Amino acid sequence: MIEFSGIWVPMVTPFLNGQVDLAAAARLAKHLAEQGADGLVVCGTTGESATLSTSEQHQLLAAVLTAVSKDFPVAFGISGNNTAEVAQAAAALNNMPIAALLVSAPYYVRPSQSGILQHFEAIAAASHHPLIIYNIPYRTGVTIEPATIKALSLNPQFVAIKESGGGQIEPIYQIINETPLKFLSGEDHLIFISSCMGGHGAIAAAAHIRPDLYKKMLSYIQEGNLAAARIIDLQLRPLIKLLFSEPNPAVIKAALAMQGLIHDELRLPMTSASAETKSKLSMLLAEINAI
Ligand SMILES: O=C(O)C1=N[C@H](C(=O)O)C[C@H](O)C1
Numbered sequence: 409m410i411e412f413s414g415i416w417v418p419m420v421t422p423f424l425n426g427q428v429d430l431a432a433a434a435r436l437a438k439h440l441a442e443q444g445a446d447g448l449v450v451c452g453t454t455g456e457s458a459t460l461s462t463s464e465q466h467q468l469l470a471a472v473l474t475a476v477s478k479d480f481p482v483a484f485g486i487s488g489n490n491t492a493e494v495a496q497a498a499a500a501l502n503n504m505p506i507a508a509l510l511v512s513a514p515y516y517v518r519p520s521q522s523g524i525l526q527h528f529e530a531i532a533a534a535s536h537h538p539l540i541i542y543n544i545p546y547r548t549g550v551t552i553e554p555a556t557i558k559a560l561s562l563n564p565q566f567v568a569i570k571e572s573g574g575g576q577i578e579p580i581y582q583i584i585n586e587t588p589l590k591f592l593s594g595e596d597h598l599i600f601i602s603s604c605m606g607g608h609g610a611i612a613a614a615a616h617i618r619p620d621l622y623k624k625m626l627s628y629i630q631e632g633n634l635a636a637a638r639i640i641d642l643q644l645r646p647l648i649k650l651l652f653s654e655p656n657p658a659v660i661k662a663a664l665a666m667q668g669l670i671h672d673e674l675r676l677p678m679t680s681a682s683a684e685t686k687s688k689l690s691m692l693l694a695e696i697n698a699i
Pocket residue numbers: 418449452453454455547572594595596611612613614656
């Protein structure tokens with residue numbers, strides 16, 4: 409039984425000379441599992457999935473699934489703004505041993521809440537996998553309102569939500585208290601707060617670096633030791649801020665390159681972090697013993 413809780417890492421996609429670096433992806437997946445991540449997401453936002461062909465996405469998924477143990481959960485991100493195509497893409501993954509699909513709202517076209525509901529229902533009908541709803545309005549252009557999330561949660565195929573709603577507290581309360589969904593923060597700087605509110609963890613790109621610290625913070629919160637959890641939160645906060653100071657995943661890739669895990673390469677239109685950010689980054693990584 410997969411627990412959709414704890415600290416999941418939406419993996420970057422390593423590149424080498426313009427190609428997906430499958431060996432580095434496998435190495436990174438293994439490293440994150442050994443460092444204590446509770447699960448991985450392949451082809452999330454951080455995975456630059458918008459620049460990957462379907463065949464590259466599937467090869468990447470296969471490389472990651474082969475690198476980790478059979479019972480280690482790996483979710484896969486799908487998105488799109490043509491419901492029939494996204495449902496077809498979901499159905500194509502029905503035989504893959506993945507833990508769940510992470511599905512964002514249709515981007516760019518700004519549908520009504522009824523359209524969003526029907527989009528998710530069509531994907532659920534096409535898929536044999538559990539689904540994680542991904543609410544990220546600053547990227548898609550549309551918010552999945554709490555009422556829509558509640559309606560979707562009546563279908564047990566929807567198991568969790570990754571909430572990146574910009575930090576408004578009221579929807580977080582409503583989702584945690586009025587739906588059976590596992591609440592996973594998609595706002596890395598709000599993991600402490602949302603977990604104190606009853607959230608179940610996070611899908612956090614920042615947790616590429618020292619996932620063990622995020623897990624420790626979460627278990628202190630669950631034990632009611634808020635003072636100890638706050639110390640970790642305060643320790644992580646400057647790094648989280650820097651990791652998102654340039655378009656993600658530039659700074660995270662720079663950090664992983666400093667750790668010797670991947671090459672510091674992105675696909676256009678994404679670009680590498682600036683030299684100034686990299687010099688601040690090496691200091692902050694050293695402070696938390698990450699390099
Ligand atoms: O890929 C993800 O999943 C995440 N992406 C977010 C973003 O870049 O918008 C950040 C979050 O940590 C997880």
